[in-house]
Amino acid sequence: xxxxxxxxxxxxxxxxxxxxxxxxxxxxxxxxxxxxxxxxxxxxxxxxxxxxxxxxxxxxxxxxxxxxxxxxxxxxxxxxxxxxxxxxxxxxxxxxxxxxxxxxxxxxxxxxxxxxxxxxxxxxxxxxxxxxxxxxxxxxxxxxxxxxxxxxxxxxxxxxxxxxxxxxxxxxxxxxxxxxxxxxxxxxxx
Amino acid sequence: xxxxxxxxxxxxxxxxxxxxxxxxxxxxxxxxxxxxxxxxxxxxxxxxxxxxxxxxxxxxxxxxxxxxxxxxxxxxxxxxxxxxxxxxxxxxxxxxxxxxxxxxxxxxxxxxxxxxxxxxxxxxxxxxxxxxxxxxxxxxxxxxxxxxxxxxxxxxxxxxxxxxxxxxxxxxxxxxxxxxxxxxxxxxxxxxxxxxxxxxxxxxxxxxxxxxxxxxxxxxxxxxxxxxxxxxxxxxxxxxxxxxxxxxxxxxxxxxxxxxxxxxxxxxxxxxxxxxxxxxxxxxxxxxxxxxxxxxxxxxxxxxxxxxxxxxxxxxxxxxxxxxxxxxxxxxxxxxxxxxxxxx
Numbered sequence: 001x002x003x004x005x006x007x008x009x010x011x012x013x014x015x016x017x018x019x020x021x022x023x024x025x026x027x028x029x030x031x032x033x034x035x036x037x038x039x040x041x042x043x044x045x046x047x048x049x050x051x052x053x054x055x056x057x058x059x060x061x062x063x064x065x066x067x068x069x070x071x072x073x074x075x076x077x078x079x080x081x082x083x084x085x086x087x088x089x090x091x092x093x094x095x096x097x098x099x100x101x102x103x104x105x106x107x108x109x110x111x112x113x114x115x116x117x118x119x120x121x122x123x124x125x126x127x128x129x130x131x132x133x134x135x136x137x138x139x140x141x142x143x144x145x146x147x148x149x150x151x152x153x154x155x156x157x158x159x160x161x162x163x164x165x166x167x168x169x170x171x172x173x174x175x176x177x178x179x180x181x182x183x184x185x186x187x188x189x190x
Numbered sequence: 191x192x193x194x195x196x197x198x199x200x201x202x203x204x205x206x207x208x209x210x211x212x213x214x215x216x217x218x219x220x221x222x223x224x225x226x227x228x229x230x231x232x233x234x235x236x237x238x239x240x241x242x243x244x245x246x247x248x249x250x251x252x253x254x255x256x257x258x259x260x261x262x263x264x265x266x267x268x269x270x271x272x273x274x275x276x277x278x279x280x281x282x283x284x285x286x287x288x289x290x291x292x293x294x295x296x297x298x299x300x301x302x303x304x305x306x307x308x309x310x311x312x313x314x315x316x317x318x319x320x321x322x323x324x325x326x327x328x329x330x331x332x333x334x335x336x337x338x339x340x341x342x343x344x345x346x347x348x349x350x351x352x353x354x355x356x357x358x359x360x361x362x363x364x365x366x367x368x369x370x371x372x373x374x375x376x377x378x379x380x381x382x383x384x385x386x387x388x389x390x391x392x393x394x395x396x397x398x399x400x401x402x403x404x405x406x407x408x409x410x411x412x413x414x415x416x417x418x419x420x421x422x423x424x425x426x427x428x429x430x431x432x433x434x435x436x437x438x439x440x441x442x443x444x445x446x447x448x449x450x451x452x453x454x455x456x457x458x459x460x461x462x463x464x465x466x467x468x469x470x471x472x473x474x475x476x477x478x479x480x481x482x483x484x485x486x487x488x489x490x491x492x493x494x495x496x497x498x499x500x501x502x503x504x505x506x507x508x509x510x511x512x513x514x515x516x517x518x519x520x521x522x523x524x525x526x527x528x529x530x531x532x533x534x
Contacts, residue, residue, distance in 0.1 A: 030303075037300060114286075121286065124343070125293035132301035135454070140303070 020153045024160040027144040031165045034137035035083070038168070041129040042077070042090060048126060049074050049097075052119055056100075059110040063103050070096040083166035091170065094127070134168045141165040203360040206437070207367055214371050217426065218256040221378065222249030224419045231412035256374055263370030268322040268330060268362075271369065271483065275475045277310040277332045287338045294347050295331055298354040301452045307331050307357060311338070314475040317466045320483040321353040323362040331357075334473060341462055348449065348459030352485055355448035361441045365483055368434050375430045382423050438482035439508050446513055450520050460517035467510040486510065 053067055060067070073096040077089040101120075110116055147153055148162040226246035233243045263270075283289040292309055299306040307323065310332035317337045323329025331353045333346075341349065356362055450456035466486045473488035481488055487507045 034303070037303075041300070118286065118289070121290055121293065125290075125297060128293075128297045128347075129300050132297050132452075136301060136303045 017156055017159075020156045021160050024144075024148060024153065024157065024162050027140065027147060028160075028162065028165075030140045031137070031144050034133065034140050037133045038130065038137055041126060041133050042086070045093075045123075045126045045130060046074055046078055048119070048123055052100075052123065055116060055119055056104065056107075056110060059107055060103065063100070066096070066100050066103055070100055073097075083168060087168045087170075090130070097123075097127075138167050141167055200360045203364050207364050210364070210367055210371065214256070214260070214374075217375070217422075218252050218378070219249065221382065221419070221423060221426070222246070222252035224415060224422075225249070225382075228412055228416040228419050231415065252378060256378065259374040259377065260370055263373055264324075264366060267366045267370050268324065271320075271322050272310055272330060272332060275312045275314075275332065277312045277475075280309045280311055290343060291333065291338060291346065291350075294343065294350050295354075298347065298350045298452055301351070302326075302354050302358045304354075304358060307354075311335060312473075312475050314473055316473040316488070317341075317469045317486075318473040318476060318488055319349050319353055319485045320476070321356045321362055322366060322483055323357060324366060325363055326357050326360060329357040329362050334475070336469065337466075340465055340469065344455060344458035345462035345465065347453050348455060348462045349485060351453035351455075352445050352449035352459060354452055355445045356441065358452075359441070359444065359448065361445065364437065364441075368437060368482065372430050372434055376427050379423055379426050434482050442485075442507050443513065443516070446517055447520070450517060454524070455521075456517040456524065457521035460514045460521065463510055463514050463517070467514075 049070060053071060057067065070093070073089070073093040077086070077093045080086055080089045101123075104111060104116075104120075111120070144162070145164045148157040148160075148164070223246055225248045226243065229243035229248070230246075233241055236242060280288050280292060283292055288311070291311075295309050296306050304326050307321070307329040308331075310330055312318070312332055312334045314334040315336040316334055317340055319331070319333040319337055321329060321331050331350060333349065337346070337349065356365075446456075446459065449459060453459070463486070473484070476484060476488040484507075
């Protein structure tokens, strides 16, 4: 009788373990998939930037410094690996792009061309997609991290080789807020 | 929305869908076999050689028909809703506005972690939008042309986020089921009405026969069953519509809230709702049968503006003012949390 009970309890524990293990694996795949999604959007952003620069180059010759900052930030963002380094490099690219966008406000003629309008819509959408995929990635990564640390799932976490996933932390405040355009110091068309 | 919360919502919707199907089956069983029972009781006392209702063919017929109708409307429902509204699918965008719509839907799909639903445009000057589909991975979002023209990017995003959360919460499944059943109930009620009118003469004859040997017949149970049966048949379309509206009203508040969590911009949806409210013209392309899918009631904004009992029972949507107020409260909370001051 006692042996039967023993085996029943053992089977229940084993079943629970399998379930916990599988849910951890499922979550890990979701985290990886979330990261892939971010990567897709980042690639889209990197592909759009040369296009943007070549389109506005002629009209915005005076802002050469800003454009070069964008180009170098892009090159750096494309070369780094890993969540933390990528987050930092992309953050810098976001800032450089924000500056360029803000300056573009000073060129109403440039903004009015359909080519630029289209490009700007694509870039706006890309920035949003990066933001939303980051939001989604952070959500699933947080869930994964919480699950593997909570008792009793943490007993299985070692077997599933679950390690906490890095969150994409927004490094500085400039990126968190929409860049504020200071039109006072610069006359339009300058 | 946190994943646990989302799963709870989806589970609740699955439960609701289950109850709905069960209630529907019971209703059809009652309409079918209840009729048979009433006829059986009525003809039980009839003389030898007269008609005896022994085989419950009404029940068998309605059950079969209901099953077939449900399956058919479940399979073809989403597509029929879109086609009935005259919507066409945006495959390759022909204008900047359409490109923006595709982009916004893609963005919200990313935020929800779902594949992009198909995008449709309804050629109507009024402002409205709806989502339909079978499950989160097979869904569609439709907006009117008027909406595309009147809203800016942020507001469009708010509306699409609202529809996206209907998809994410599995509301679309519940609504597709509900729409199919509404149609089936209306059809059944109509068909039964015709059947009774044409069969009334036969029934009158036999009850006249029952009256002649009324001493032992005149079954009171039969009369009660018959009256109850007729009553449910008459009330069914009304009750099922009220049910659909009650379900829809609850889902709207939730979709506003989860939509705001997807877009992280409740204020934009509030602004969009105000614009939708101001454009008070009815959305003619969208029939009343699809009203419970829309972001604002396509027919009479008047009923949904009324608060209190009338609005609670007869409107498919909660009052817009109330929705806007809740969204603005969320925007205020968000601004306070971020410390970035009040939204403009």
